Amino acid sequence: MSTTTDSEFSLQKIMSWGLVIALGGVATVVALVSIANAVKGGGKPVDAEAIKLRIAPVAAVTIAAPVAAGGGARSGEQIYKGACSACHDAGVANAPKLGDKGAWAPRIALGLDGLLKSAIAGKNAMPPKGGSDANDTELARTIVYMANKSGASFKEPAAK
Numbered sequence: 001m002s003t004t005t006d007s008e009f010s011l012q013k014i015m016s017w018g019l020v021i022a023l024g025g026v027a028t029v030v031a032l033v034s035i036a037n038a039v040k041g042g043g044k045p046v047d048a049e050a051i052k053l054r055i056a057p058v059a060a061v062t063i064a065a066p067v068a069a070g071g072g073a074r075s076g077e078q079i080y081k082g083a084c085s086a087c088h089d090a091g092v093a094n095a096p097k098l099g100d101k102g103a104w105a106p107r108i109a110l111g112l113d114g115l116l117k118s119a120i121a122g123k124n125a126m127p128p129k130g131g132s133d134a135n136d137t138e139l140a141r142t143i144v145y146m147a148n149k150s151g152a153s154f155k156e157p158a159a160k
């Protein structure tokens with residue numbers, strides 16, 4: 001009985017080693033193929049292209065943003081939605097609401113220059129530039145957008 005166990009055991013051992021050697025062989029072949037591919041550079045250019053394509057829109061936005069900020073390329077509507085709507089949509093802290101002709105009429109009477117001046121400096125609860133990073137041209141454009149939605153017919157200033 002113990003002999004059978006021994007021989008079974010050694011048979012198992014031999015089979016295990018055989019398996020290890022066989023797996024080792026497979027692993028070696030896989031490794032060699034990978035190395036060969038890496039050396040050839042097979043697939044690598046495709047990967048780089050794919051990555052470039054995938055990040056392209058992000059890269060474009062990153063490049064476009066500073067240009068827009070410097071050149072004043074953002075529209076009044078864009079700035080309004082990003083920086084002014086928080087107060088002027090709902091009339092927070094008595095901010096004149098967008099489209100509220102009654103609230104805007106006395107302000108429109110100040111003219112675009114007057115409104116721009118108070119918007120740049122800030123007025124009561126309104127922080128300077130409405131807390132935005134808009135330049136003067138962009139700010140003027142935003143005021144034109146707001147005032148014209150609320151009864152004015154200001155002309156939009158040209159980009160500088």
Ligand code: HEC
Nearest residue numbers: 083084087093094095107115118123124125126130132142
């Ligand atoms: C934190 C809230 C808040 C934000 C954000 C804000 N405003 Fe105002 N805004 C006000 C308030 C309050 C008033 C009314 C001030 C007053 O007359 O007492 C006002 C008034 C104004 C006026 C009229 C000024 C005048 O002389 O009567 C203009 C123009 C204006 N805002 C433009 C903007 C623009 C453009 C932005 C975005 C870039 C902006 N605001 C963002 C609160 C805000």
